[in-house]
Amino acid sequence: MKKYKADIIVTLKNGVRDPQGAAVDMVLKRTGMEDSAGVHTGKFFSLSITGEDEASVKAKLNTICEEVLSNPVLETYKIERFSEV
Amino acid sequence: MKSGIKAGIIVFPGTNCDIDTQRACEFFGWETEFIWHDDKNLDKYDVIFVPGGFSYGDYIRAGRLAKFSPAVMALKEYVKAKRGFVVGICNGFQVLCETKLLPGILSNNTNTKFICEEVELSVNHENFPESVKFAIAHAEGRYIADEQALEKIKAKNMIFLQYKNNPNGSVFNIAGLYDKENKVIGMMPHPERGIFLETGNCDGRYFFEMLKTEVENGKYIRA
Numbered sequence: 001m002k003k004y005k006a007d008i009i010v011t012l013k014n015g016v017r018d019p020q021g022a023a024v025d026m027v028l029k030r031t032g033m034e035d036s037a038g039v040h041t042g043k044f045f046s047l048s049i050t051g052e053d054e055a056s057v058k059a060k061l062n063t064i065c066e067e068v069l070s071n072p073v074l075e076t077y078k079i080e081r082f083s084e085v
Numbered sequence: 086m087k088s089g090i091k092a093g094i095i096v097f098p099g100t101n102c103d104i105d106t107q108r109a110c111e112f113f114g115w116e117t118e119f120i121w122h123d124d125k126n127l128d129k130y131d132v133i134f135v136p137g138g139f140s141y142g143d144y145i146r147a148g149r150l151a152k153f154s155p156a157v158m159a160l161k162e163y164v165k166a167k168r169g170f171v172v173g174i175c176n177g178f179q180v181l182c183e184t185k186l187l188p189g190i191l192s193n194n195t196n197t198k199f200i201c202e203e204v205e206l207s208v209n210h211e212n213f214p215e216s217v218k219f220a221i222a223h224a225e226g227r228y229i230a231d232e233q234a235l236e237k238i239k240a241k242n243m244i245f246l247q248y249k250n251n252p253n254g255s256v257f258n259i260a261g262l263y264d265k266e267n268k269v270i271g272m273m274p275h276p277e278r279g280i281f282l283e284t285g286n287c288d289g290r291y292f293f294e295m296l297k298t299e300v301e302n303g304k305y306i307r308a
Contacts, residue, residue: 020144024144027141
């Protein structure tokens with residue numbers, strides 16, 4: 001069995017309303033820190049995952065991302081880091 | 086009955102305990118006004134409440150965005166000038182901690198649940214019964230602070246309310262702080278929900294009576 005570590009970032013798809021991002025954007029503008037920062041918010045996940053080989057682990061990771069960590073209707077995910085430990 | 090005390094209640098988008106706080110103040114004959122988060126003129130108030138709720142949707146963290154509002158910026162000056170008392174309740178306590186008007190921070194309850202119940206508290210104040218029952222309603226009420234902050238809290242005798250059966254994992258069972266030097270009070274329990282007989286608990290009156298005495302004793306400087 002091999003063990004891998006992965007970092008995943010989940011964000012809202014373009015066009016999906018992001019009230020948290022909009023609120024932060026407004027604060028940055030009102031405090032004069034940045035006029036139009038275009039803030040987008042998302043979620044960060046870090047996890048370890050085991051499997052026979054890299055291909056099967058990646059397949060399992062994609063299922064986790066699509067079924068558990070995100071909803072493809074609203075969100076997209078990006079695997080930021082994937083390495084054997 | 087007019088008492089001569091003028092209270093201001095800051096209202097953010099997402100605040101929901103503003104009217105309860107107003108009704109509690111008016112029960113004691115205090116003149117009250119709501120302060121919209123865009124307002125900066127706080128000098129006319131003897132007491133300023135930062136009430137409970139979910140300011141700015143609690144986005145990023147509870148209290149984080151509220152600290153940048155014009156009203157809270159002005160609140161810092163109000164405290165610096167020792168104009169009057171500042172009372173943060175629940176989300177208000179979170180705002181005061183994020184703003185660093187009080188040390189430490191409120192994090193998620195250790196049981197990860199939103200806790201809504203009446204709790205017994207021991208009180209550290211001479212004009213108060215030793216024990217009271219107040220309502221709590223929060224998911225992020227676990228008070229934590231680094232060692233330096235805890236030293237300061239002890240040195241300045243700032244622990245005001247402590248849970249008897251710590252429901253959320255707060256360090257030293259802290260439910261509320263009172264910085265007497267700067268006249269800043271912050272607490273997770275809701276004294277404003279314990280004023281009227283209909284709620285089955287009137288212990289909140291002790292808090293407002295204590296505050297009234299503090300204000301009337303002239304422990305502040307009139308503008």
